[in-house]
Structure formats: C-alpha cells, structure tokens
Amino acid sequence: MQGYCVKCRAKKEMKDPQSITMKNKMPATQGVCPTCGSKMFRIGITPIIELASSQIPRLAPQPPVPRLAP
Numbered sequence: 001m002q003g004y005c006v007k008c009r010a011k012k013e014m015k016d017p018q019s020i021t022m023k024n025k026m027p028a029t030q031g032v033c034p035t036c037g038s039k040m041f042r043i044g045i046t047p048i049i050e051l052a053s054s055q056i057p058r059l060a061p062q063p064p065v066p067r068l069a070p
Helices: 047-054
Strands: 002-005 010-013 015-021 027-032 039-043
Touching: none
Parallel strands: none
Antiparallel strands: 002 010, 002 039, 015 027, 027 039
C-alpha cells in the first residue's frame, strides 16, 4: 500500500502497514517508510481497514435504558 512520506517528499510503498483509528475516530493506515524509517500515514478507508473490519464480530444493538421519573 502506498503512502506519502513527508520527510522524503514522495509516495512510497509502506512497510508493515497497520490499520488504526485516529483521535477523531477517522480510520487510517500507519506504516514505516522503507527509505528513511519515519512514520507514514494514509487517512481514510483502505483495503487493509476493510479486511480488518470484516473480521471483527458485530454486536447486536442494546435496548435503551428506561429513565426513572423524578
């Protein structure tokens, strides 16, 4: 998978890509630049994230909790 290395200023193939979720709940793929060794990111849905999310079992939605009258 390709990502942009800010240090090398070029698109390169990521080494050891992993799917992550950023603080703002956006999916991303994080890897290492094969040339300089710095972190590389690709933000958004990627094939690695789609593969990982298809292997996670989905939970059934929980019913809402009834509120007590004051």
